[in-house]
Structures are given as structure tokens and as C-alpha cells.
Amino acid sequence: MCVAERIKDNSKTAIPIMFSGSAAVVGLLKRTRGVDDESQGSRVKKRKRLNVTPGKSYEEIGPEFNLGFHVPSKDLCDTCTKFDMKKESGTFHPSDEAELINHLRRKEQARTAKSVDKFVGDTITAVFDLQQVMVAPKLFVGSGYYLRKLNVYNFTVLELQTLQGFCYTWHECEGKRGTNEIASCLLKWLKAKDNEGYHSAILYSDSCGGQNRNRIMCSAILQFLSQAQNIEFVEQKYFESGHSQNECDSMHSCIEREYKSSNVFLPSAYHESMRKANKKTALYSNRKYS
Numbered sequence: 001m002c003v004a005e006r007i008k009d010n011s012k013t014a015i016p017i018m019f020s021g022s023a024a025v026v027g028l029l030k031r032t033r034g035v036d037d038e039s040q041g042s043r044v045k046k047r048k049r050l051n052v053t054p055g056k057s058y059e060e061i062g063p064e065f066n067l068g069f070h071v072p073s074k075d076l077c078d079t080c081t082k083f084d085m086k087k088e089s090g091t092f093h094p095s096d097e098a099e100l101i102n103h104l105r106r107k108e109q110a111r112t113a114k115s116v117d118k119f120v121g122d123t124i125t126a127v128f129d130l131q132q133v134m135v136a137p138k139l140f141v142g143s144g145y146y147l148r149k150l151n152v153y154n155f156t157v158l159e160l161q162t163l164q165g166f167c168y169t170w171h172e173c174e175g176k177r178g179t180n181e182i183a184s185c186l187l188k189w190l191k192a193k194d195n196e197g198y199h200s201a202i203l204y205s206d207s208c209g210g211q212n213r214n215r216i217m218c219s220a221i222l223q224f225l226s227q228a229q230n231i232e233f234v235e236q237k238y239f240e241s242g243h244s245q246n247e248c249d250s251m252h253s254c255i256e257r258e259y260k261s262s263n264v265f266l267p268s269a270y271h272e273s274m275r276k277a278n279k280k281t282a283l284y285s286n287r288k289y290s
Contacts, residue, residue: 077242079103107240110204114237114246117202118160124193127204128157128186129248130177130211131255138264152267153177154255154274155185158247165251167274171267182211183220190224193231200233206244213238254278 083100086092117125135149151172158165168185175181186203193201205212213236221234239246259273 075245079242103240107243110237110239110243114160114204117204117237120200120202122198123200123202124198125160125202125204126157126189127160127246127248128155128182128189129205129244129246129252130155130182131248131252133177134259134264134270136171136264136267136269138259140263150267152270153181154252154270155182156248156251157186157189158251160247165278167255167271169267169270169274177211179211179214179216183217186217187220187224190221190228190231190234194224194228195230197230199230200235201231202235202237204237204239204246207238207241212236251277 079100080103083092083096086096114125114127117123131154134152134154136152137144137147137149139145139147153170153172153175155168156165157168166189168188170181190201207213211217217236221236225231225234254277255270255274258277259270262269262273264270
């Protein structure tokens with residue numbers, strides 16, 4: 001039975017999450033190394049050879065066996081995972097190789113283009129994404145767990161040149177989280193950039209058809225361009241499906257870390273967490289959706 005897997009840098013052997021307890025790891029080492037033999041003499045002899053005594057802790061054993069805990073990555077790419085499973089099962093065909101190469105090529109093209117677009121003259125480049133749904137109230141008392149929660153949405157835009165972030169929040173009584181709401185928030189940001197004198201904008205997002213990549217979003221941007229005073233060109237670029245990790249993820253992480261240990265009674269309480277999220281530069285500002 002395989003009980004561990006190699007970390008990417010091959011410096012340590014990673015222990016799967018089901019063995020995250022230190023005592024479980026020590027017991028696992030004893031079983032896999034054959035320490036628990038029936039013979040008492042053999043057991044003592046092997047304990048001495050492997051240096052695994054009954055009272056020894058994981059902190060002492062971990063460095064000796066070059067072990068480390070490893071939590072699997074979240075949001076793995078479906079396409080990459082599919083081909084990895086095919087390789088493991090021996091069903092990976094030559095035709096799959098071309099599809100995988102094209103998939104990885106598109107991933108690198110999007111990331112390279114984003115790096116280049118950061119330095120384009122009078123163009124503002126930004127990434128946008130919708131944060132994971134928040135709830136209100138968020139309480140730590142037991143009875144609060146059974147209350148009907150109000151869903152709170154946060155749409156974020158992060159400018160790559162200035163590293164300034166904008167949060168547009170609303171709750172489920174004010175709107176859903178579909179393309180109409182996303183387009184409304186994006187237009188508010190575009191109008192602000194138009195007033196600042198930019199002549200073009202480049203927008204990066206994931207390729208979600210229900211929110212970002214559809215006719216409604218294109219129509220909203222075309223309407224904005226027909227009324228804009230300065231911006232003459234808006235280009236939408238999409239990350240490859242499964243590889244849409246971007247700077248907004250770090251922004252969301254900072255916000256979540258800020259309210260994680262706090263009680264939240266009203267949706268507006270999240271605004272303070274958003275303002276405090278970036279303690280170094282305080283560049284995350286909140287805007288109303290409507």
C-alpha cells in the first residue's frame with residue numbers, strides 16, 4: 001500500500017492528510033517498517049536499529065525519515081487531472097498528448113500575455129473575479145449554525161499597474177451573482193478609469209460562461225464604449241479553464257483572513273474587513289454594487 005507521495009521538489013516524502021496526526025504517523029512508521037513483529041526480541045532489536053522507541057515523537061522521527069505533512073492542492077484542473085489518471089492507469093494514448101500540449105500551451109500564453117500587458121503605456125490592465133460566497137450572520141455560538149443565512153457577494157477588481165483593489169459588494173436581496181450583476185460592477189470600474197483619462201483597458205478573467213464570457217458582458221462593454229469620453233478600446237482576455245489562478249485570489253485570501261475570527265452580524269460588517277485586509281498599503285477600497 002502506498003502511504004506517501006513525493007513533494008514537487010523531491011526533498012521530502014509527503015504524508016497524505018489522513019495521516020495528519022503525529023501519533024498516527026509514528027504508528028504508521030512502525031507498521032510499515034515491520035517494528036511490531038510478534039517476537040519481543042525482534043521488536044526490541046528493530047526499534048534499536050530504526051531508532052523508533054515507544055515514546056518517541058513525530059518531531060524526532062520526521063527529520064530522521066525526511067517526512068513532511070502535505071495538504072493536496074484545491075481547484076485542480078479537470079483536464080490535467082484527467083490525463084494524469086490516464087497515465088497512471090496506462091490508458092494515455094498518443095492522441096491525448098497533443099490535446100494536453102495544446103492545453104498547457106494556452107495556459108502559458110495567457111500568463112505570458114498578462115505579464116506583458118502590465119507595462120503597456122496608457123492602458124490600464126486588471127483582473128477581476130467573484131469571491132467565494134460569504135454569509136451573514138456569521139457567529140461562533142451553536143444556535144447560530146442553524147439560522148437561515150443571508151448570502152453576501154463580493155466582486156473584486158485588481159489593477160496590475162497600481163496594485164489597487166476594488167470591492168463591489170451586495171447581498172442576495174439586492175441581486176443574484178450572474179452576468180448582469182458582474183457587468184454592472186465592471187462598468188462602474190470602467191467609468192471610473194475613463195474619468196481618470198485612460199485610453200484603453202485590458203481585462204483578464206476566468207472563462208466562466210455564466211458570468212464573464214457571454215453576449216451580455218460584450219453588449220455591456222460595447223454600450224460603455226459608445227458613451228466613454230476617453231477609453232476607446234477594451235480587450236477581454238481569458239485564462240485557460242482550470243488555470244485561472246490570479247492576483248484576485250490573494251486579495252480574497254487577505255479578506256477572508258481578516259474576518260475569519262470575527263463575528264459578523266450584518267453584511268456591511270464585511271466592509272471593514274475589506275478595508276483592513278491590505279495592512280501594508282491599504283489599497284483595497286469598497287464600493288456599493290447599486
